[in-house]
Amino acid sequence: MELLNSHSKNVIIIDDDPAINASMSRFLTLAGYQCHVFGSAVGVISFIKEHTEFLTTPSCIVCDNQMSGMTGLQLQEALQDKDINVPLILISGESDVHEVASGFRKGAIDFLIKPLDVNKLEQATEKALAYHSTQLQSTSSKSILASRVAxxxxxxxxxxxxxxxxxxxxxxxxxxxxxxxxxxxxxxxxxxxxxxxxxxxxxxxxxxxxx
Incomplete structure (x- = not known):
């Protein structure tokens, strides 16, 4: 896995279907994003912990919900439990749309239905990255102010x-x-x-x- 570029907009793509991973990665890479592809959500938390640039650089996760090992909703819970504030976009098929809608209400930034519309994928990704950028700016401002108060x-x-x-x-x-x-x-x-x-x-x- 290549190291993150702190000047890039980073996207983690997670789907157990290699064809979908390749398609999303190809499209988002051509659109100017730096993509990191996973076939399972299981190793994502460890990856983010090892590459903390994800916590200081505009980043997001695009994740299929129905996967073995760890579902998208379980990843959402794990991110929240570990206090990892990287925005999550959930993907679902028609069969579990109501389940993913529940995840959306619990904090996912957006959810998309398969088959994916690439324009909606890019819009959701940009929305998530803009949200994370705002979060990072707010955190940075608070850190600066706290140092002055000290x-x-x-x-x-x-x-x-x-x-x-x-x-x-x-x-x-x-x-x-x-x-x-x-x-x-x-x-x-x-x-x-x-x-x-x-x-x-x-x-x-x-x-x-x-x-």
């Missing part, structure tokens, strides 16, 4: 928390039993460390991470 002294953090909750400088001073000028100093330092321009930014930060 720079605050305990007192700066207390002041920032109260200000974000709507307290005035005077209210903060009375609440913490400190001088008003001390509140202003801590507020100024906290805003600078958080790279926040004012109250609006501070409120937004408090909604994303714990102050």
């Amino acid at each position: 720079l605050l002294t305990p007192r700066e953090r207390e002041v920032a928390r109260l200000v974000a909750k709507g307290h005035t400088n005077l209210g903060v001073a009375l609440n913490l039993n400190i001088a008003l000028r001390t509140v202003k100093l801590h507020r100024h330092r906290a805003l600078k460390k958080l790279n926040a321009s004012g109250l609006v930014d501070l409120v937004k930060i408090s909604e994303l991470v714990d102050l």
Whole structure:
């Protein structure tokens, strides 16, 4: 198995029918995606754990539901149990469409019916990758903000928390039993460390991470 390219849009394709795997892989590769093909869902969790780039690069999984060893729905449960947030697209035949619809309601990003329409396959793949990209950006933003919050002294953090909750400088001073000028100093330092321009930014930060 080749290593992931961190600049690619990565797609894991899982189907126990080699012809379907080859067809999906050929189409999505020509469409510009980097494909990783599996004949079973059993080894997918281990693969993702070994190649953690999947957790930092826009990626998704296209998986048939009815397979021996592990079904698509069982893979969905395993991904959730392991807290692996790679979007899943389920594929089904007409016979188990209601079962896959249940998986869709439980968090699958989309589900497709065989025989596959390649245009719908590409649309679902792009939808899943866009969703994952948004997730990754949100996670990255939270990580950056958390690192900035860690720079605050305990007192700066207390002041920032109260200000974000709507307290005035005077209210903060009375609440913490400190001088008003001390509140202003801590507020100024906290805003600078958080790279926040004012109250609006501070409120937004408090909604994303714990102050």
